[in-house]
Amino acid sequence: MVETAVPRITEDVPADRSVDLSRAHFIGIGGNGMLPVARVCAERGFTVSGSDNRTSERLKELARLGASVHTGHAAEHVPEDATAVVFTHAVAQNNSEILRARRLGIPVMHRSTALNSLMATHTAPIAVMGTHGKSSTSGMLAFALARMGQSPSYAIGADLGTPGSGGHASGANGVFVAEVDESDRTHIGMAMRVAVITNIGYDHPENYSEEGDHVNAYEECVRAGLHEDGTLVLDADSSGARELAARLALAGDGPRVVTFGRASSADWRLVDVASDGGRSTAVLRGPGGQEFDLVLLVPGAHQLHNAAAVIATLDALGQDCDQGVQQLLCFDGVQRRMTQAGEAAGVRAYDSYAHHPDEVSADLAAARSLVGPGGRVITVFQPSCQSRLDTFDAGFAKALAGCDEVVLTDSVRGVTPAALRILAARINQAGGSARHQVPDRAEAAGRAAQMARPGDVVLLMGPGDIVGSGQILRAALGELVSVAA
Secondary structure (H helix, E strand, O other), X not given: OXXXXXXXXXXXXXXOOOOOOOEEEEEOOOOOOHHHHHHHHHHOOOEEEEEEOOOOHHHHHHHHOOOEEEEOOOHHHOOOOOOEEEEOOOOOOOOHHHHHXXXXXXXXXXXXXXXXXXXXXXXXEXXXXXXXXXXXXXXXXHHHHHHOOOOOEEEOXXXXXXXOOOEEOOOOOOEEEEEOXXXXXXXOOOOEEEEEEOOOOOXXXXXXXXXXXXXXXXXXXXXXXXXXXXXXXXXXXXXXXXXXXHHHHHHOOOOEEEEEEOXXXXXXXXXXXXXXXXXXXXXXXXXXXXXXXXXXXXXXXXXXXXXXXXXXXXXXXXOOHHHHHHHHOOOOOOXXXXXXXXXXXXXXXXXXXXXXXHHHHHHHHHHHOOOOOOOOEEEEEOOOOHHHHHHHHHHHHHHHOOOOEEEEOOOOOOOOHHHHHHHHHHHHHOOOOOOXXXXXXXXXXXXXXXXXXXXXXXXXXXXXXXXXXXXXXXXXXXXXXXXXX
């Protein structure tokens, strides 16, 4: 879930933060962070409407739940009897629907405020935060709890299976699992019984100056929002998370802290970590001599790290950890996090949402574990935007040098050809191979197909519309099979 715009719109929520979502209108309702919240509202029986720039299968599913969804933004889309108009910071101040809400006196609120209100009706609100791994970790946690009979509600910034499946209202008021976004600092003020921080690193330069600024924001988030009897589940391998734990310990008034990771100091420690052929395994050692054999059917050692966070959280909730480990055996991932996008001509394609150098490195390592004998990793990389590429270009170059071939393509937000050439040169200087800069996404996927051979893995990488190139890639690979025949 990525929302990296600089905050501009001021909320109209009353001082007591009372929120009425019974007739909510969502601007940008199809967004990864917005749609799950809208779906929870719809499944609770609220009247839901919204607008988005384009339609999708995810929005069609929301419409089937009774939501009124409009394509494009227009003032008349906002119902006169709306009780709230919900926005994200990707929405402009002069958006016609924002202006109409102001004229009608309808409260205008950020998505995080709506989410916080939905979580507040549950006895165990859980916020999953962090620079990386939020969607996978919250998806795993919701999946395990559901299969353990706990009937969780959840709002996750990625589909768990079918389009639009990242949100669910169970009808129970126990556990609510929420992926909470830190990009625009709206995690500060979220009320939580358990806070899970998967890691803390530098990201979102438009809103943070450096890693320490992130630590400051998380400290404020925990101190302001975590229940006095709550638990903070922290990554022992992250320098930023360790700094947060040290600050809380020094003050002497912090919450109960439970750590996970590979570090010898971790309360829940991963050892014997391995990932091969799409299967990831590790031994997880917990407090009191507990020991579990973790087995995941999703590629990548980083997913074992996420699973350790899940087991630590289940333990904090008083759940049966052994049963949780068993349920994770059936977890097949959340969409676009190294999920298979097809196979043809002996070549397998995967979707990757990676848009930070650390995420690129993690997904490339996962892809390397999937290649056949003599196989290569070929990546079609789509930067999310020019400003992000300007900030992290050296990191992207070093990370992308870890695959065998890179095809660079343009972003929906526009990346200059010169910037792609510079990134290609840096990848080559770092020991990689970036011979192709193809601005058109469809052509870029076709170029990757032309280079691929049996045993290779092709990644469609980036948070933008590169995911739509999967069908084009499969068709191009199929044509190669026909020609070869």
